[in-house]
Amino acid sequence: MLSIRNIVKQYANHTALDGVSMEIEKGSIFGLLGPNGAGKTSLIRIINQITAPDSGEVFFNGEKLNPNHISKIGYLPEERGLYKKMEIGEQVLYLAQLKGLSRPMAIQCVKYWFEKLEIQSWWHKKVEELSKGMQQKVQFVATVLHDPELLILDEPFSGFDPINAETIKNEILELNQKGTTIIFSTHRMESVEELCDSIALLNKSQKILDGKVKDIKHSYRTDTYKINFSGPAPSLNSEAGTLFDVIENTSDGEYGKLTVKMLKDYSSNDLLKILIPKISIHGFEEVIPSINDIFITKVKESGNFLPHEH
Amino acid sequence: MNKILLIISREYLSRVKKKSFIIMTFLVPLIIMAMYGLIGYLILKGNEISGPKNVIVIDESGVFKNKLTNDAGLNFTYLNISINEAKKNIKTDGNNYLLYIPKFEGNDLSGVELFSEKQAGFSVTGTIEKQLEYIIHERRLIQAGIDEKLLSNLKTNIVVDTKKITSTGEEEGSSGAAFGIGLACSILIYMFIFIYGVQVMRGVIEEKTNRIVEVVISSVKPFQLMMGKIIGIALVGLTQFLLWVVLSTTVTTVISKQLMPKTQLEQLQKAPIAATTVQHANNGTTDVLSGALKAIETINFPLIIGCFLFYFLGGYLLYSAFFAAIGSAVDSETETQQFMLPVTMPLIFAFIFSINFVVNNPDSPISFWMSMIPLFSPVVMMVRIPFGVPTWEIILSMGLLVAGFFLTVWLAAKIYRTGILMYGKRASWKELGKWLFYK
Numbered sequence: 053m054l055s056i057r058n059i060v061k062q063y064a065n066h067t068a069l070d071g072v073s074m075e076i077e078k079g080s081i082f083g084l085l086g087p088n089g090a091g092k093t094s095l096i097r098i099i100n101q102i103t104a105p106d107s108g109e110v111f112f113n114g115e116k117l118n119p120n121h122i123s124k125i126g127y128l129p130e131e132r133g134l135y136k137k138m139e140i141g142e143q144v145l146y147l148a149q150l151k152g153l154s155r156p157m158a159i160q161c162v163k164y165w166f167e168k169l170e171i172q173s174w175w176h177k178k179v180e181e182l183s184k185g186m187q188q189k190v191q192f193v194a195t196v197l198h199d200p201e202l203l204i205l206d207e208p209f210s211g212f213d214p215i216n217a218e219t220i221k222n223e224i225l226e227l228n229q230k231g232t233t234i235i236f237s238t239h240r241m242e243s244v245e246e247l248c249d250s251i252a253l254l255n256k257s258q259k260i261l262d263g264k265v266k267d268i269k270h271s272y273r274t275d276t277y278k279i280n281f282s283g284p285a286p287s288l289n290s291e292a293g294t295l296f297d298v299i300e301n302t303s304d305g306e307y308g309k310l311t312v313k314m315l316k317d318y319s320s321n322d323l324l325k326i327l328i329p330k331i332s333i334h335g336f337e338e339v340i341p342s343i344n345d346i347f348i349t350k351v352k353e354s355g356n357f358l359p360h361e362h
Numbered sequence: 363m364n365k366i367l368l369i370i371s372r373e374y375l376s377r378v379k380k381k382s383f384i385i386m387t388f389l390v391p392l393i394i395m396a397m398y399g400l401i402g403y404l405i406l407k408g409n410e411i412s413g414p415k416n417v418i419v420i421d422e423s424g425v426f427k428n429k430l431t432n433d434a435g436l437n438f439t440y441l442n443i444s445i446n447e448a449k450k451n452i453k454t455d456g457n458n459y460l461l462y463i464p465k466f467e468g469n470d471l472s473g474v475e476l477f478s479e480k481q482a483g484f485s486v487t488g489t490i491e492k493q494l495e496y497i498i499h500e501r502r503l504i505q506a507g508i509d510e511k512l513l514s515n516l517k518t519n520i521v522v523d524t525k526k527i528t529s530t531g532e533e534e535g536s537s538g539a540a541f542g543i544g545l546a547c548s549i550l551i552y553m554f555i556f557i558y559g560v561q562v563m564r565g566v567i568e569e570k571t572n573r574i575v576e577v578v579i580s581s582v583k584p585f586q587l588m589m590g591k592i593i594g595i596a597l598v599g600l601t602q603f604l605l606w607v608v609l610s611t612t613v614t615t616v617i618s619k620q621l622m623p624k625t626q627l628e629q630l631q632k633a634p635i636a637a638t639t640v641q642h643a644n645n646g647t648t649d650v651l652s653g654a655l656k657a658i659e660t661i662n663f664p665l666i667i668g669c670f671l672f673y674f675l676g677g678y679l680l681y682s683a684f685f686a687a688i689g690s691a692v693d694s695e696t697e698t699q700q701f702m703l704p705v706t707m708p709l710i711f712a713f714i715f716s717i718n719f720v721v722n723n724p725d726s727p728i729s730f731w732m733s734m735i736p737l738f739s740p741v742v743m744m745v746r747i748p749f750g751v752p753t754w755e756i757i758l759s760m761g762l763l764v765a766g767f768f769l770t771v772w773l774a775a776k777i778y779r780t781g782i783l784m785y786g787k788r789a790s791w792k793e794l795g796k797w798l799f800y801k
Contacts, residue, residue: 063800064793064796064800097783100580101580102576102579102580102783103783122580122581125580127576127577127580129573129576129577129580131573131576131785132573132574132576132577133571133572133573133574133577134572134574135376135568135569135572135574136568136572137376137380138376146368146372147577147578147581149368150365150368150369150578150581150582151581152581191577194577195577
């Protein structure tokens with residue numbers, strides 16, 4: 053769907069993107085993650101043809117990115133807004149026409165979306181009369197109205213109350229099921245982790261990690277397990293240090309928590325065999341690192357965690 | 363191209379539909395009419411002495427008896443009493459004057475005195491002096507042996523017509539009318555550039571602070587957005603201007619037909635041919651009016667209107683590109699000052715220069731060069747054109763203005779497309795310079 057190859061973008065006194073490449077599959081939900089200033093917005097602006105890269109290429113469905121692709125992309129910027137004094141209906145129509153829709157077509161689409169989100173009554177209202185959350189909804193409609201093949205959402209859930217965020221999330225998932233490819237860009241990694249099929253992590257203008265979420269998580273597993281039990285804390289002196297390291301082993305006498313990290317090739321089954329005679333287990337789960345944890349680990353590996361300065 | 367049209371129509375319609383636009387459009391002609399009416403009233407009334415005044419004449423010489431004519435609100439009555447008696451008996455309030463003319467030898471009149479409670483105004487003393495002088499003058503001529511009939515034939519009334527010699531022959535011209543029209547055009551252009559240039563800037567700032575700009579420029583090029591806004595607002599300005607012209611013309615025509623008293627019109631029409639003493643003193647007003655009418659007829663209106671529209675638009679386009687660039691570089695209107703001054707300086711300079719220098723020296727080399735430089739030419743050239751400017755100069759100036767416009771738009775577009783995406787950073791001149799070289 054989208055192939056980004058070796059993009060370099062420099063501004064006067066800093067490099068925003070330094071040889072970034074990634075592939076985004078058709079129909080997937082892709083997370084573009086990284087702290088503020090990592091280069092996410094610069095990359096998105098290049099995909100949207102707002103700015104041009106200094107070097108490198110972007111291919112959209114195999115074609116080199118060109119102005120015809122503008123109408124196939126829907127973009128919800130992080131910095132969003134609407135004309136305050138303009139009527140909602142006219143405003144959304146205007147934005148749809150700028151994307152290349154004819155006026156009759158645009159009217160049809162606006163009506164469809166307004167009905168879907170139950171905001172038909174807002175047509176003649178002005179933006180300044182709406183609450184911030186309502187404005188975000190209108191903005192979302194303006195983004196998806198022209199039925200784009202690729203939807204780029206920069207910090208999509210900031211500014212939404214939980215109910216509206218849920219509505220929008222469901223709309224996004226519905227679009228994805230119909231085949232729309234979606235790029236989420238956010239620095240709040242936990243917010244989109246569960247939604248994404250694939251991710252790319254950006255830090256200091258460079259891509260430090262990408263791939264399918266499942267694969268990444270699998271490769272970053274630490275063989276750590278968490279056990280909830282009842283009774284006093286067990287004595288594990290004989291096994292600790294050889295089979296596993298004990299990270300936490302506490303109990304208030306009635307209930308306790310145990311966290312261990314397995315060593316070498318020992319599996320969770322080996323752990324259970326040792327524990328079953330000693331304690332009464334209520335819960336057993338593998339501690340899977342969050343993308344956020346992985347990001348921090350990864351950045352620490354590369355030795356610099358300071359967010360990029362402008 | 364289609365998208366630019368969309369942007370133009372949005373910019374145009376959203377402004378034209380505003381209440382403030384409608385109010386301004388209808389209010390301004392009314393204000394202009396009111397001022398026009400007031401000035402007209404003051405001119406007509408200003409020549410009259412307020413309210414009728416009685417002038418009691420004590421003429422010891424007997425020369426002036428019944429020769430002073432009631433004019434400009436002064437009624438002369440003659441009394442045969444001594445001046446001291448008169449001073450005692452006659453109430454000298456604001457409406458009564460006492461004119462004392464002593465006996466005199468030959469034709470050397472001196473010692474004339476005017477008594478009044480309040481200090482008599484210039485118009486009163488002026489009218490009296492003029493009449494006395496005229497009577498003495500006539501008396502001397504008669505004494506010198508000139509026939510009275512001949513004398514009345516000698517009375518003339520002269521207006522100087524200025525004519526320009528051109529290749530096609532003589533042309534009527536009036537420097538007064540040229541002065542007035544040139545100045546009016548120049549002021550209008552100056553105001554238009556300022557008012558609508560600032561509107562462009564505000565529009566850009568609005569889009570930037572609203573954050574809608576990023577949504578829009580993911581669909582259109584920044585240049586299209588900038589040009590759409592500039593052209594849309596230019597059309598708003600033209601619409602407003604044309605409405606003003608139409609409304610003003612209508613209102614003026616109606617007012618002059620309905621409200622101007624018939625008698626006054628007739629008086630004005632008769633005035634130039636009347637040659638009595640009475641009219642002679644009163645002729646100043648009518649000469650000016652008929653002169654102005656005549657002068658206005660001599661102005662080449664198609665040329666002036668054509669040039670006006672061209673410089674009106676050209677100047678606006680040139681400066682509004684700068685205003686758009688400024689708007690893109692700031693986050694709020696309060697930050698605009700540091701950039702506004704260098705942009706508005708040439709405009710203010712051109713304006714001050716025009717009203718102080720160019721109107722008096724339309725053909726001087728400095729005026730010529732100023733009217734060639736695109737930053738100044740819209741204001742300066744319009745002052746020169748009514749005085750007559752060679753065609754090649756107009757064409758050259760227009761060509762340079764168009765070139766200047768393309769240059770500023772090109773520069774502004776470069777600053778604009780970077781500026782609109784920069785949030786929360788206060789740009790310096792140095793940074794604006796850097797933006798020019800971004801890819």
